[in-house]
Amino acid sequence: MTQFIKSREAILLAALIALILLVETRFSGFAAPGNLARVFNDTSILIILALGQTLVILTRCIDLSQASNLALTGMVTAMLNAAMPGIPVIALISIAVLLGILMGAFNGILVWKLDIPPIVVTLGTLTIYRGIIFLVSGGEWVNSHEMSASYKAFPRAEFLSLPVMAWICIATIAAFAILVTRTPLGRAFYAVGGNPGASVYTGIDVGRTRFMAFTIAGGLAGLCGYLWVARYAVAYTDVAGGFELDIVAACVIGGISIAGGLGTVTGAVLGALFLGTIKNALPVAGVSPFWQMAISGAAIIIAVAFNRRREPGRVILKEVAQ
Amino acid sequence: MSITRRIAIATGLTAALMGTTAMAQDNVRIALVAKSLGNGFFEAAARGAEEAAEELGNTEIIYTGPTSTTAEGQIEVINSLIAQRVDAIAISANDPDAVVPALQKAMQRGITVISWDSGVAPEGREMHLAPSSDELIGATIIKLAADQLPEGGKVAVLSATSTSTNQNTWIEEMKSNMDQYPDIELVATVYGDDLADKSYRETQGLLQSYPDLDAIIAPTSVGIVAAAQAVQDAGKVGEVNVTGLGLPSEMAGAIESGASESFAIWNPVDLGYATAMLAHNLATDAATAEPGAEIGMGRMGTATLDDDNQAAMSEPFTYDASNIDEFKSVF
Numbered sequence: 001m002t003q004f005i006k007s008r009e010a011i012l013l014a015a016l017i018a019l020i021l022l023v024e025t026r027f028s029g030f031a032a033p034g035n036l037a038r039v040f041n042d043t044s045i046l047i048i049l050a051l052g053q054t055l056v057i058l059t060r061c062i063d064l065s066q067a068s069n070l071a072l073t074g075m076v077t078a079m080l081n082a083a084m085p086g087i088p089v090i091a092l093i094s095i096a097v098l099l100g101i102l103m104g105a106f107n108g109i110l111v112w113k114l115d116i117p118p119i120v121v122t123l124g125t126l127t128i129y130r131g132i133i134f135l136v137s138g139g140e141w142v143n144s145h146e147m148s149a150s151y152k153a154f155p156r157a158e159f160l161s162l163p164v165m166a167w168i169c170i171a172t173i174a175a176f177a178i179l180v181t182r183t184p185l186g187r188a189f190y191a192v193g194g195n196p197g198a199s200v201y202t203g204i205d206v207g208r209t210r211f212m213a214f215t216i217a218g219g220l221a222g223l224c225g226y227l228w229v230a231r232y233a234v235a236y237t238d239v240a241g242g243f244e245l246d247i248v249a250a251c252v253i254g255g256i257s258i259a260g261g262l263g264t265v266t267g268a269v270l271g272a273l274f275l276g277t278i279k280n281a282l283p284v285a286g287v288s289p290f291w292q293m294a295i296s297g298a299a300i301i302i303a304v305a306f307n308r309r310r311e312p313g314r315v316i317l318k319e320v321a322q
Numbered sequence: 323m324s325i326t327r328r329i330a331i332a333t334g335l336t337a338a339l340m341g342t343t344a345m346a347q348d349n350v351r352i353a354l355v356a357k358s359l360g361n362g363f364f365e366a367a368a369r370g371a372e373e374a375a376e377e378l379g380n381t382e383i384i385y386t387g388p389t390s391t392t393a394e395g396q397i398e399v400i401n402s403l404i405a406q407r408v409d410a411i412a413i414s415a416n417d418p419d420a421v422v423p424a425l426q427k428a429m430q431r432g433i434t435v436i437s438w439d440s441g442v443a444p445e446g447r448e449m450h451l452a453p454s455s456d457e458l459i460g461a462t463i464i465k466l467a468a469d470q471l472p473e474g475g476k477v478a479v480l481s482a483t484s485t486s487t488n489q490n491t492w493i494e495e496m497k498s499n500m501d502q503y504p505d506i507e508l509v510a511t512v513y514g515d516d517l518a519d520k521s522y523r524e525t526q527g528l529l530q531s532y533p534d535l536d537a538i539i540a541p542t543s544v545g546i547v548a549a550a551q552a553v554q555d556a557g558k559v560g561e562v563n564v565t566g567l568g569l570p571s572e573m574a575g576a577i578e579s580g581a582s583e584s585f586a587i588w589n590p591v592d593l594g595y596a597t598a599m600l601a602h603n604l605a606t607d608a609a610t611a612e613p614g615a616e617i618g619m620g621r622m623g624t625a626t627l628d629d630d631n632q633a634a635m636s637e638p639f640t641y642d643a644s645n646i647d648e649f650k651s652v653f
Contacts, residue, residue, distance in 0.1 A: 027531065035530075042523065130389065139360040144551065144575030145650070156555065232518040233551045233575065237360025239518065241390055279520075283512060283527025 008255040012270045016277065023281040030284065037162060043276025044169035045224045045231075049243075050250040050272040051176045051265065052217030057251055058189040059210045060196065060260030061111060061118035066221040067243035068129035069103045073225030075133050078142035078151075078235035085148040092151065096226040097219050103129060104218015108211035118210075126244065133237045144233035155230050165227055172220070176265045189213060191316040193260030198317040249300050250275045261316070274299075349382040352601045353403045354594065355396060355413040356387030357440065362569050363543055363590050364414070366653035367439075370594030371412075374620060378602055384408060391483075391516060393420035400424040404431055410601040413447075414439035418487045422446030434605040438597040440488045444630055448604060448611040451597055451625060453588040455634040456488075459541070459567070460495020462586050462638050464503065466565040467537040470583050474505020475536030478528045480549050480566075482516040482542040492541050509535070514545045521548035529556050540566035546585060550576030570641050570649035577646045584642035588635065591653055596622040596635050 024031040049066050056063040073096045080087060080095065103125070110121045144152065155165035180186040191199045192209045199206050229235045254271025256263030278299055282292045354371050356364035368385040375381040386403070388395020393416045401424060403411055411428055415421050415437055425435045425446040434448060441450040453459075467477050479496075481489045493511060500506060509532050514521025521544060528535060529552070538553070540546035546568035553562050554576075564582045569590075576582040596619040603609040609617040611631050616624045625633035641649060 029530070038526075042526075134360060137360070139365050141360075141362045141572055143572045144547070145578055228519075232522055232548060234518055234547055234572070236362075236518075238358065238390060241517070279523060280526075283524045284530050286531070 009264060009266045009270060012254065012267065012274065016270060016274050019274065019277055019281070023277075023285055026286060027281075027284045030281065037166070039277055039280045040169075040273070041163050041166040042280055043273055044165045045227055046246060046250055046276055047169050047269055047272040048172050048220050048224055048227075049217075049247045050254065050268045051172060052220035053247050053251050054176075054254075054256050054263055054265070054268040055180075055189055055213040056118070056210075056217050057248075057256050057258060058193045058260060058263060059206075059213045060193045061210055061213065062122065062248065062258075063104075063107060063214060063217050064119065064122040064244045064248075065103070065107060065125040065129055066217060066247055067240040068126045068133075069100055069218055069221035070225040070228055070243070071237070071239040071241075072103070072129045072133050072136075073099045073222040074229035074239055075137055075142065075225075075235045075237075077226050078147060078229050079137065081148055081151045082142050082146040085151075089150050089154045093154075093223065093226050096222045098222070100222015100225065101215055101219040104215045104221065105211070107218065108214030111214065112207035112211040115207075118214075130237070137235075137237065139237060142229075142235040147230075147233060152230050152233050155227050165231065168223070168227070173265065173269055180265055185209070185212060187316055190261050193262070195261070195317040202317065246275060252304055253300060349380050350378075350410070350602055350605055351382045351384060351406075351408045352410045352412060352598055352605065353384040353386060353408045354597065355399055355403070355411060356385070357414050357416050358391045358395075359387045359389055361543070362572060362653070366569070366590035367594030367597070369653075370589075370591035370596075371598035372594075373591070374595045374598035374602070377620060378599075381598070381602055383598060388416075391416050393417035396421050397424045400428060404428050404433065407431070408433060410434040410436070410605040412436050412438055412597045412601045413442065415442045415487070416440070417485065418443045419446075434601060436597070436601055436604065436611075438593065440486070441632070447631075449600070449617075449625075449627055449631040449633065451593075451600055452632060452634045453590075453593045454636060454638050456491045456495050458634070458637045459492045460497075461499045462640070463492065463539050463541055463566055464496045464499050464506070466584055466586060466640065467539050467563065468503045468506050470563050470565075471506060471536055474503070474507075476507050476509045476532060476534060477537040477539055478509050478532065478535055479511040480521060480524060480528070480538055480540040480542075480545045481511060481513050482545060484513045486542075489541060496539070496541075514540075514542070514548060516542055516544040518544060518548045521545045522552045525549040525552035526556065529553070529558060529562065535562055537563045537565060540564065540568070542566070543568050543572060543587075546582070547572050547576065550579070550581040554579050554581045567638070569653060570646055571651070571653060573641070574646050574650040577641075577643055584640055586638040586640045588638045589653070592622055593635060595620065596625070600625060 020031050077092045077096050107121055107125055110116050111118050157164045188204045188209045191204055192206050196206050250272040251268055253274050254267035278296055354368055371383045375383045386399055396416055411433055422443050429435050436449050437447045438451040479493055512524040514524045538549050540549050546566045550564040553564055559580045565585050567587050568585045573585055599620040600617055603617050613627055613629045615627045618624050627633050
């Protein structure tokens with residue numbers, strides 16, 4: 001228990017609660033359970049993407065192509081739905097996930113087999129995937145009246161007083177908690193990021209582990225592609241433009257070390273929630289729009305400053321002192 | 323690779339390049355620069371410009387723009403157009419001042435530069451074609467909201483970015499028309515940055531901050547769609563009317579659901595058409611841009627330039643349930 005209170009997750013949780021209470025003083029009703037559920041639902045996509053990014057960052061890589069991947073799969077499912085309204089939603093979601101996995105795997109292959117630095121690979125695929133949206137859509141929008149009712153209704157459907165989108169997010173968090181703490185692959189992510197050299201000697205395939213991280217991140221981006229387009233009921237080329245930076249920011253706020261091998265699922269979720277709360281709070285807090293961006297940026301820096309690495313965290317393979 | 327082969331390839335390349343230049347000189351090449359690619363409004367304008375090009379003959383439209391709505395992106399596009407030696411650049415600017423130096427460079431190279439839709443500062447262009455006069459737009463958007471509120475009520479504005487030239491002008495004009503509607507109160511102006519998710523969130527914020535809000539005026543095509551969706555999701559259809567400027571194809575769903583009673587827009591096809599006509603007339607020296615000049619716009623009539631070399635095309639047109647089906651397949 002005392003260990004938890006000292007952990008960075010506890011500090012972040014306290015900061016999150018303080019933030020919510022601060023907003024409550026400016027706009028009463030923000031901390032009401034119903035509104036917090038709404039904020040959680042609104043942040044679901046960011047949480048899911050941040051979890052995918054966490055795996056990639058744990059292995060000392062970075063994936064900047066998630067938002068483009070999301071936009072492309074979103075556009076493809078919207079176009080399929082507009083052209084063939086008969087395809088059931090579950091099939092469209094499967095297509096979205098598969099397409100996302102494919103794009104994530106492409107990143108992974110380039111990093112694994114060609115040994116290109118991940119930031120270069122995903123900076124390239126960021127523009128490639130975004131460019132393909134122009135090619136498949138010809139720059140046209142898919143609008144809400146062209147989408148079928150069931151396509152738009154699925155993420156909104158209420159189940160036990162929470163929208164399905166929030167439940168998908170909760171399920172993803174649970175799956176990640178198990179993956180990261182209870183499976184050999186989860187340990188491999190930490191080992192590869194903590195000490196790639198030693199990982200090889202323990203029989204972990206560094207390239208393959210990174211490939212798996214990229215593939216999982218891609219699949220989740222694909223899933224979010226459907227969720228995003230169905231939620232905002234519009235698909236266009238610029239969907240989620242610049243969102244990749246929000247995802248990385250959420251991870252960094254959550255204490256996922258950019259140097260790899262350090263970070264938790266709880267941290268990533270809290271980091272995303274922190275950013276999501278700011279995004280939802282600024283419109284109601286009566287802050288001048290001219291200050292909003294500066295406030296978002298300052299919050300990120302302050303959160304990271306509080307989150308400075310003090311103890312090594314979960315070390316699978318120790319690095320030799322230099 | 324041997325020296326001779328290199329020379330052969332280089333010669334071939336040069337010949338190919340010269341070939342394209344020679345071919346291009348036959349045509350009047352007009353570059354239509356959008357705020358960003360992939361926006362239905364500009365796609366429709368490009369179709370109008372193509373229509374003008376067909377009518378004119380010997381005219382080539384180069385439809386281009388950055389992939390995101392930034393002035394930096396447009397400057398890159400302008401520089402590449404200068405390198406391609408186009409005859410005219412017609413730009414809808416993301417920032418009125420930032421693009422001026424690049425456009426001045428283009429004018430020094432003998433390229434005709436005009437702005438349309440969203441203007442450039444006078445020193446950076448020969449003339450500006452506003453889709454409609456700013457006064458008319460400002461008056462239209464508040465009238466759209468007020469017509470549905472005979473008893474008066476509270477309205478809020480959802481704009482694009484806080485630095486967008488045309489948005490701010492329209493909102494100012496709208497405010498100056500508000501004395502005609504004494505019972506209408508403007509409670510807030512928020513900025514959705516022309517991003518679907520931010521506009522959606524800002525609308526949710528408005529609905530929370532002002533539970534008795536009656537109308538949201540969004541003079542931007544991304545914002546109005548997002549606002550209509552947010553109102554629908556909040557179950558406030560019938561309570562909050564979303565109106566402003568939007569495209570019929572994008573707003574058809576909102577009209578159908580009742581989240582929006584009516585909205586307005588000038589016809590972007592006509593705007594692209596008129597822009598191409600003006601650019602052609604100026605590039606071929608058939609007309610000169612100077613205060614008081616009357617320049618032909620084909621089937622759209624003539625544009626009369628004011629003291630700042632600005633002209634307005636026509637007034638915005640209102641779309642509602644009665645005519646949306648007719649127009650949603652057009653643009």
